[in-house]
Amino acid sequence: PHFVRPSVKDAPLLLCQICRRWRAIALTTPQLWVSLNTDQVHHPGLVELW
Structure with missing residues (x-):
């Protein structure tokens, strides 16, 4: 399986x-x-929520 290494930018989520x-x-x-x-x-909804 393909594994994408998470980015530090994604840490909170x-x-x-x-x-x-x-x-x-x-x-x-x-x-x-x-x-x-x-x-x-x-x-797109996440951007508006932010």
């Missing part, structure tokens, strides 16, 4: 997917959300 506790920690750590990198073509 990846941390949210580990478990409930990691999600809570990631969502309450503002330093993780200083910037958001996303593909606007595949995630």
Whole structure:
């Protein structure tokens, strides 16, 4: 299978997917959300939410 190595830019979103506790920690750590990198073509709603 093809494996794509996650980017450091994706870290906040990846941390949210580990478990409930990691999600809570990631969502309450503002330093993780200083910037958001996303593909606007595949995630247009995420850009508006940000």
